[in-house]
Amino acid sequence: MGIIKKIRKNLSSAFNKIFKRGKLHRIGIYGPPNAGKTTLANRIVRDFTGDVVGSVSDIPHETRRAHRREGVTIESNGSSITLDIVDTPGLATKIDFQDFMAKGLSEDESRRRAKEATEGVIEAVRWLEDLEGVILVMDATEDPFTQVNVTVIGNMEARNLPLLIVANKIDLDDSMPSRIKSAFPQHPMVPISALTGDNIDVMYDKIAEHFG
Amino acid sequence: MKGIQMDLISSDKLERLSSVEKIRMILDSVEDGKIIVLERGLTPQEETKLIEATMTKITPGEFAGIEIESYPGAVHQSWFDKLRKKPVDRARLTVIGPADQLKMLKRDRDVISAMVSAR
Ligand SMILES: Nc1nc2c(ncn2[C@@H]2O[C@H](COP(=O)(O)OP(=O)(O)OP(=O)(O)O)[C@@H](O)[C@H]2O)c(=O)[nH]1
Ligand SMILES: [Mg+2]
Numbered sequence: 109m110g111i112i113k114k115i116r117k118n119l120s121s122a123f124n125k126i127f128k129r130g131k132l133h134r135i136g137i138y139g140p141p142n143a144g145k146t147t148l149a150n151r152i153v154r155d156f157t158g159d160v161v162g163s164v165s166d167i168p169h170e171t172r173r174a175h176r177r178e179g180v181t182i183e184s185n186g187s188s189i190t191l192d193i194v195d196t197p198g199l200a201t202k203i204d205f206q207d208f209m210a211k212g213l214s215e216d217e218s219r220r221r222a223k224e225a226t227e228g229v230i231e232a233v234r235w236l237e238d239l240e241g242v243i244l245v246m247d248a249t250e251d252p253f254t255q256v257n258v259t260v261i262g263n264m265e266a267r268n269l270p271l272l273i274v275a276n277k278i279d280l281d282d283s284m285p286s287r288i289k290s291a292f293p294q295h296p297m298v299p300i301s302a303l304t305g306d307n308i309d310v311m312y313d314k315i316a317e318h319f320g
Numbered sequence: 321m322k323g324i325q326m327d328l329i330s331s332d333k334l335e336r337l338s339s340v341e342k343i344r345m346i347l348d349s350v351e352d353g354k355i356i357v358l359e360r361g362l363t364p365q366e367e368t369k370l371i372e373a374t375m376t377k378i379t380p381g382e383f384a385g386i387e388i389e390s391y392p393g394a395v396h397q398s399w400f401d402k403l404r405k406k407p408v409d410r411a412r413l414t415v416i417g418p419a420d421q422l423k424m425l426k427r428d429r430d431v432i433s434a435m436v437s438a439r
Contacts, residue, residue, distance in 0.1 A: 201371055202385030202419035203378055219380045226375040233368045253427040255388045259371065262364030291429070 134176075134192040135319055136235055139245035140256050141168035141198030141225075144276040148245055148302040149195035153177050155308075161195050167211045169221060171197045172228035174235050184312040189320045196235055197228030199256040236263055241270040241319045248275040248283035248299065252291040261292060270318045273297040274311065279304045324355060324421070324436055331360035339366050343373050346416055350386050351377065353439055355417040361390045362414065387422040389432050390414035 137145045149161040162175050174196045181190045203225045208218035236242075244260050246252050264271040273292060275285035278299045285299035298314050300307045327349060334342065343366065349356050362370065370388070378385050391412040415422070415434060426433040 199371065200385070201374055201388055203375075204384040204419065205380040222378070222380045226378045229375045230372050233372050236368065251427065253389075253429075255367070255390065258390060259364060259367040263368060266364045 133190065133241070133319060134194060134239045135241045135243060135315075136174075136194045136196055136232075136239040137243045137245060138196055138199065138232065138236075138260050140247070140250075140254060141170075141200055142166070143198065143245040143247045144302045145198065145245045146171050146195050148243070148274065148276065148300075149175075149177070149193055151302050151305065151308065152182070152193060153180055156180050156182055161193070167208065167213070169198055169200075169203070169208075169225035169228060171195060172221075172224040173197065174228075174231050182312055182315055184309065184316045187316050187320065189316050191315075191319060194235060194239065196232035197225070199229055199232055199260070200225075201255055203229075236260075239269070241272075243272050243274055243315070245274045245276050245302075246288055248277050248285045248288060249280050252288045257292075261295065271295050272311075272314055272318050274302075275299040276302050279306060322438075324353065324438060326355045326357065328357045329359060331358075334358060334360050339363075339369060342366060343370050346370065347373055347377060347386075350416060350418050351383060353418055353421065355415065355422060355436055358414040358416070360414075361412045383418075385419045386416055387419050387424060387434075388414065388416045389424050389427055389434070391429065391432070 137149050139145050146162045146164050150164065153159050153161050157177075157180060159177070161177055162171055164170065174194055177193045177195075179190055180193050181188050203222050205218040205222035208221050209215060213221065242260060242264050244257065246257060261271060273288060273295050275283070275288045275297055277283050278285055279301040285297070289297050296314060296318060298307065298311045300311050302308075337345065342362065346356055347370075374386050377383055413432075415432060417436065421437050421439060423435045423437070424432070425435055
């Protein structure tokens with residue numbers, strides 16, 4: 109890191125600490141449905157407290173309520189940072205109950221899940237205002253240029269809050285984390301597999317660096 | 321003539337509308353099956369309000385939500401802009417339509433390619 113960049117960073121983090129941060133460090137895990145947010149939240153919480161946060165499923169909108177885990181102390185390279193981790197429901201602009209039926213759910217179940225999913229999205233959007241930082245999880249096998257990603261990034265930029273992009277599922281052959289980097293070059297990005305734990309230590313370093 | 325109505329809204333018009341009016345106009349049009357093109361994009365806060373409002377309108381079997389695509393915001397924001405909390409410039413084209421009629425084919429930094437189908 110260049111010296112100027114370092115000074116800027118120190119200045120702005122000192123500025124943040126004095127003027128608005130206080131002691132709260134609530135970090136939200138955001139992203140589209142199925143990106144691996146809960147898998148990642150579980151891994152973080154398991155690595156540092158030995159618990160899990162919520163259930164994981166290949167059916168989208170598995171998480172339909174935000175779950176907060178308080179006081180998770182993440183250690184990396186001798187430094188440590190204590191965060192509240194909020195696993196949020198996947199953000200979407202559309203929810204079709206027939207997609208759930210295609211996954212084998214009954215029509216009744218699918219309608220109910222669709223309804224709950226819309227409430228989950230609203231809850232996730234409202235949580236955005238109460239956070240001091242966001243980990244934005246993207247499935248690295250998918251197109252990163254989606255409105256959901258653009259909206260989350262835009263909100264964090266507008267409020268000048270730290271954002272870390274996680275390019276997840278790099279264990280899959282067709283993953284292209286470089287596409288995510290070139291889509292949003294202005295933000296730090298770390299490629300990982302939340303499932304296998306690949307590169308997870310680098311992510312912890314980045315978390316300590318950007319949310320500390 | 322049969323077809324799909326498309327409304328192209330100028331940035332002048334958008335500037336005169338409040339956030340609430342913009343979101344109402346967009347959702348009313350999209351629920352009617354129209355495609356909307358905004359010359360100037362929404363602010364990030366308006367985008368989250370639009371997502372919230374869309375969720376309250378979704379009815380299984382009737383309305384499945386919206387497809388919306390815009391170019392990502394300006395890449396360049398100097399640290400001085402950040403300190404002054406200057407909002408990121410969002411003056412970019414946005415296309416919005418009913419999720420069951422508008423399909424995004426390909427997007428990148430400069431091009432959005434979409435397919436529109438009849439209901
Ligand atoms: N191959 C692979 N699969 C993953 C990885 N992370 C998550 N998955 C799988 O992706 C699916 C979705 O994972 P979740 O953690 O439930 O995703 P989510 O983002 O919490 O989804 P919602 O709660 O529905 O928004 C599950 O089948 C996971 O096992 C990964 O790193 N690699
Ligand atoms: Mg989840």
